Amino acid sequence: MTELILYSFRRCxxxxxxxxxLLASGTRVxxxxxxxxxxxxxxxxxxxxxxxPVMILSDGEVVEQSLEIMLRxxxxxxxxxxxxxxxxxxxxxxxLIASCDENFKQHLDRYKYPHRFNLPDGLxxxxxxxxFLEAIDAILRSQSFLHGSQxxxxxxxxxxxxxxxxxxxxxWFSAQSWSxxxxxxxxxxxxxxxxxxxxxxxxxxxxxxxxxxxxA
Numbered sequence: 001m002t003e004l005i006l007y008s009f010r011r012c013x014x015x016x017x018x019x020x021x022l023l024a025s026g027t028r029v030x031x032x033x034x035x036x037x038x039x040x041x042x043x044x045x046x047x048x049x050x051x052x053p054v055m056i057l058s059d060g061e062v063v064e065q066s067l068e069i070m071l072r073x074x075x076x077x078x079x080x081x082x083x084x085x086x087x088x089x090x091x092x093x094x095x096l097i098a099s100c101d102e103n104f105k106q107h108l109d110r111y112k113y114p115h116r117f118n119l120p121d122g123l124x125x126x127x128x129x130x131x132f133l134e135a136i137d138a139i140l141r142s143q144s145f146l147h148g149s150q151x152x153x154x155x156x157x158x159x160x161x162x163x164x165x166x167x168x169x170x171x172w173f174s175a176q177s178w179s180x181x182x183x184x185x186x187x188x189x190x191x192x193x194x195x196x197x198x199x200x201x202x203x204x205x206x207x208x209x210x211x212x213x214x215x216a
Contacts, residue, residue, distance in 0.1 A: 004029040005056040006069075006213060007043045009036055010198060013160030014066040018053040019197045020156045021070035023214050025077045029055065031213035032204035040205060067097060067157060074153065082152040093154040096146065100158045104132040108161060112168045126172075129165055133178060136162065140180035159188050 006022070006029040008015040022029060034043060039050050047054045047064050055063045055072075063069050074083050084090040107129035111122035119125075136158070139146055146154035162185055166173040174182070188194055199215050202208075 004058060005032060006030065007032045007034050007040075007046075007052050007054040008213070009034050009052045010200065012052055013164055014051075015053040016160040016197060017157050018055070018066045018069040019213060020193070021073050021082070021153075023193065023197060024080045024082050024156070025073040026079060027073045027077065029213055031201055031211050033201040033211075035203045038203075042206065067101070070153065070157065080152075081150065082147070082156065084147070084153065089148075093147070093152070093157075096154050097157045099132060100161055104129055104165075105161060107132075108165050108168075112164065122168075126169075130176070133162065133165070133176075133181060137178040137181040140184050145184070155184075155188070159185065163189065 004027065006018070008019060008031060010016075010033065021027075032040070032043070034040065034052055036052075043052075043054060044050055046056055046062050049064065051064075053066050053069060055069050057063065063072060084093050107125040110117050110119060110125035111129055114120065114122040114125075136146070143149065145151050146158060162181070166182075166185060196214055199213070201211055201213075201215075204211075
Protein backbone atom coordinates (compact mmCIF):
# COMPACT_ATOMS: atom_id res chain seq x y z
CA MET A 1 0.00 0.00 0.00
CA THR A 2 1.22 3.49 -0.84
CA GLU A 3 2.23 5.41 2.27
CA LEU A 4 0.51 8.60 3.33
CA ILE A 5 2.39 11.77 2.41
CA LEU A 6 2.26 15.06 4.30
CA TYR A 7 3.58 18.32 2.89
CA SER A 8 4.27 20.52 5.89
CA PHE A 9 6.10 23.60 7.14
CA ARG A 10 7.31 23.34 10.71
CA ARG A 11 6.26 26.79 11.94
CA CYS A 12 2.94 27.05 10.10
CA UNK A 13 0.12 26.84 12.68
CA UNK A 14 -2.14 25.02 10.23
CA UNK A 15 0.53 22.39 9.58
CA UNK A 16 1.30 22.24 13.29
CA UNK A 17 -2.21 21.25 14.23
CA UNK A 18 -2.32 18.64 11.46
CA UNK A 19 0.91 17.09 12.78
CA UNK A 20 -0.51 17.04 16.29
CA UNK A 21 -3.55 15.10 15.13
CA LEU A 22 -1.35 12.67 13.21
CA LEU A 23 0.73 12.08 16.33
CA ALA A 24 -2.33 11.70 18.56
CA SER A 25 -3.96 9.22 16.19
CA GLY A 26 -0.83 7.14 15.72
CA THR A 27 -0.77 7.89 12.00
CA ARG A 28 2.66 7.74 10.37
CA VAL A 29 3.30 9.67 7.16
CA UNK A 30 6.11 10.43 4.79
CA UNK A 31 7.06 13.97 5.80
CA UNK A 32 7.95 16.45 3.10
CA UNK A 33 9.08 19.68 4.71
CA UNK A 34 8.42 22.62 2.40
CA UNK A 35 10.34 25.87 1.88
CA UNK A 36 7.47 28.25 1.21
CA UNK A 37 9.55 30.48 -1.06
CA UNK A 38 10.58 27.47 -3.15
CA UNK A 39 7.68 25.05 -3.22
CA UNK A 40 8.44 21.64 -4.75
CA UNK A 41 6.63 20.90 -8.04
CA UNK A 42 4.96 17.72 -6.69
CA UNK A 43 3.22 19.82 -4.03
CA UNK A 44 1.90 22.25 -6.63
CA UNK A 45 0.84 19.38 -8.88
CA UNK A 46 -1.13 17.82 -6.04
CA UNK A 47 -2.53 21.10 -4.71
CA UNK A 48 -2.17 24.19 -6.95
CA UNK A 49 -3.10 26.50 -4.07
CA UNK A 50 0.42 25.88 -2.80
CA UNK A 51 -0.30 26.13 0.92
CA UNK A 52 0.39 23.60 3.66
CA PRO A 53 -0.53 21.22 5.08
CA VAL A 54 -1.46 18.90 2.23
CA MET A 55 -1.94 15.19 2.83
CA ILE A 56 -2.03 12.62 0.05
CA LEU A 57 -3.88 9.46 1.00
CA SER A 58 -2.94 5.93 -0.03
CA ASP A 59 -5.53 6.00 -2.84
CA GLY A 60 -4.19 9.30 -4.20
CA GLU A 61 -6.90 11.52 -2.70
CA VAL A 62 -5.59 14.94 -1.74
CA VAL A 63 -6.72 16.51 1.53
CA GLU A 64 -5.91 20.23 1.49
CA GLN A 65 -7.38 21.64 4.70
CA SER A 66 -5.77 21.23 8.10
CA LEU A 67 -9.02 20.72 10.00
CA GLU A 68 -10.13 18.06 7.53
CA ILE A 69 -6.81 16.27 8.02
CA MET A 70 -7.38 16.36 11.79
CA LEU A 71 -10.91 15.00 11.52
CA ARG A 72 -9.95 12.31 9.01
CA UNK A 73 -7.18 10.80 11.09
CA UNK A 74 -8.91 11.15 14.46
CA UNK A 75 -12.13 9.59 13.19
CA UNK A 76 -10.02 6.69 11.94
CA UNK A 77 -8.14 6.21 15.22
CA UNK A 78 -8.53 8.20 18.41
CA UNK A 79 -6.72 6.46 21.28
CA UNK A 80 -6.34 9.70 23.27
CA UNK A 81 -10.06 10.56 22.93
CA UNK A 82 -9.50 13.89 21.22
CA UNK A 83 -12.82 13.77 19.38
CA UNK A 84 -15.86 15.15 21.25
CA UNK A 85 -18.19 12.41 22.45
CA UNK A 86 -21.51 13.90 21.34
CA UNK A 87 -22.73 15.78 18.28
CA UNK A 88 -23.43 18.82 20.45
CA UNK A 89 -19.91 18.80 21.87
CA UNK A 90 -18.50 18.45 18.36
CA UNK A 91 -20.63 21.38 17.19
CA UNK A 92 -19.32 23.50 20.07
CA UNK A 93 -15.71 22.60 19.26
CA UNK A 94 -16.11 23.26 15.54
CA UNK A 95 -17.78 26.60 16.24
CA LEU A 96 -14.83 27.64 18.43
CA ILE A 97 -12.35 26.51 15.77
CA ALA A 98 -14.28 28.42 13.09
CA SER A 99 -14.09 31.57 15.22
CA CYS A 100 -10.33 31.09 15.42
CA ASP A 101 -9.91 30.43 11.71
CA GLU A 102 -12.34 32.96 10.30
CA ASN A 103 -11.93 35.94 12.63
CA PHE A 104 -9.03 35.61 15.05
CA LYS A 105 -6.60 34.55 12.32
CA GLN A 106 -7.33 37.71 10.31
CA HIS A 107 -6.53 39.90 13.31
CA LEU A 108 -3.45 37.81 14.10
CA ASP A 109 -2.05 38.33 10.60
CA ARG A 110 -2.62 42.09 10.72
CA TYR A 111 -1.23 42.36 14.23
CA LYS A 112 1.91 40.41 13.38
CA TYR A 113 2.47 41.76 9.85
CA PRO A 114 0.75 45.19 9.69
CA HIS A 115 2.85 46.46 6.80
CA ARG A 116 1.67 43.61 4.59
CA PHE A 117 -1.79 45.12 4.91
CA ASN A 118 -0.70 48.76 4.57
CA LEU A 119 -1.35 49.42 8.25
CA PRO A 120 0.81 51.73 10.37
CA ASP A 121 0.76 49.18 13.20
CA GLY A 122 -1.25 46.21 14.37
CA LEU A 123 -2.61 47.63 17.60
CA UNK A 124 -6.25 47.83 16.51
CA UNK A 125 -6.13 44.23 15.39
CA UNK A 126 -4.39 43.22 18.60
CA UNK A 127 -7.35 44.68 20.49
CA UNK A 128 -9.79 42.79 18.27
CA UNK A 129 -7.85 39.55 18.66
CA UNK A 130 -7.84 40.03 22.41
CA UNK A 131 -11.62 39.60 22.42
CA PHE A 132 -11.17 36.00 21.26
CA LEU A 133 -8.40 35.41 23.81
CA GLU A 134 -10.60 36.74 26.61
CA ALA A 135 -13.28 34.27 25.58
CA ILE A 136 -10.75 31.44 25.57
CA ASP A 137 -9.50 32.46 29.01
CA ALA A 138 -13.07 32.44 30.32
CA ILE A 139 -13.56 28.87 29.08
CA LEU A 140 -10.28 27.79 30.67
CA ARG A 141 -11.23 29.32 34.01
CA SER A 142 -14.23 26.99 34.12
CA GLN A 143 -12.57 23.84 32.78
CA SER A 144 -9.01 22.62 32.33
CA PHE A 145 -9.04 22.46 28.54
CA LEU A 146 -11.10 23.74 25.63
CA HIS A 147 -12.07 20.10 25.04
CA GLY A 148 -13.22 19.73 28.65
CA SER A 149 -11.39 17.72 31.29
CA GLN A 150 -8.54 16.75 28.93
CA UNK A 151 -6.71 18.05 25.88
CA UNK A 152 -8.57 17.44 22.63
CA UNK A 153 -9.54 18.59 19.15
CA UNK A 154 -10.34 22.21 19.99
CA UNK A 155 -7.14 22.66 22.04
CA UNK A 156 -4.92 21.28 19.27
CA UNK A 157 -6.67 23.30 16.57
CA UNK A 158 -6.51 26.63 18.42
CA UNK A 159 -3.26 26.50 20.41
CA UNK A 160 -0.83 27.08 17.49
CA UNK A 161 -2.58 30.35 16.63
CA UNK A 162 -2.74 31.55 20.23
CA UNK A 163 0.96 30.72 20.52
CA UNK A 164 1.77 32.84 17.47
CA UNK A 165 -0.29 35.75 18.83
CA UNK A 166 1.36 35.48 22.25
CA UNK A 167 4.88 35.56 20.82
CA UNK A 168 4.25 38.60 18.64
CA UNK A 169 4.73 40.75 21.74
CA UNK A 170 5.49 38.49 24.69
CA UNK A 171 5.71 41.35 27.18
CA TRP A 172 2.26 42.65 26.28
CA PHE A 173 0.76 39.16 26.41
CA SER A 174 2.31 38.44 29.81
CA ALA A 175 0.87 41.67 31.19
CA GLN A 176 -2.72 40.67 30.43
CA SER A 177 -5.00 39.19 33.08
CA TRP A 178 -5.43 35.88 31.26
CA SER A 179 -3.84 33.61 33.87
CA UNK A 180 -5.78 30.51 32.80
CA UNK A 181 -4.93 31.07 29.15
CA UNK A 182 -1.24 31.60 29.90
CA UNK A 183 -1.05 28.47 32.03
CA UNK A 184 -2.76 26.42 29.29
CA UNK A 185 -0.41 27.75 26.63
CA UNK A 186 2.70 27.27 28.77
CA UNK A 187 1.77 23.67 29.54
CA UNK A 188 1.31 23.05 25.82
CA UNK A 189 4.69 24.57 24.92
CA UNK A 190 6.46 22.65 27.69
CA UNK A 191 5.01 19.28 26.72
CA UNK A 192 6.94 16.41 25.15
CA UNK A 193 4.05 16.15 22.71
CA UNK A 194 4.73 19.67 21.41
CA UNK A 195 8.46 18.97 21.19
CA UNK A 196 7.80 15.94 19.00
CA UNK A 197 5.48 17.92 16.75
CA UNK A 198 8.14 20.60 16.32
CA UNK A 199 10.90 18.17 15.37
CA UNK A 200 13.12 19.81 12.76
CA UNK A 201 13.31 18.22 9.33
CA UNK A 202 15.42 19.18 6.33
CA UNK A 203 13.59 20.67 3.33
CA UNK A 204 12.41 17.94 0.98
CA UNK A 205 13.34 17.58 -2.69
CA UNK A 206 12.49 14.84 -5.15
CA UNK A 207 14.96 11.99 -4.87
CA UNK A 208 15.69 12.61 -1.19
CA UNK A 209 15.71 9.74 1.27
CA UNK A 210 12.29 9.29 2.84
CA UNK A 211 11.76 10.82 6.27
CA UNK A 212 8.77 10.19 8.49
CA UNK A 213 6.52 11.89 10.98
CA UNK A 214 6.38 11.06 13.78
CA UNK A 215 10.16 10.68 13.68
CA ALA A 216 11.67 7.42 14.81
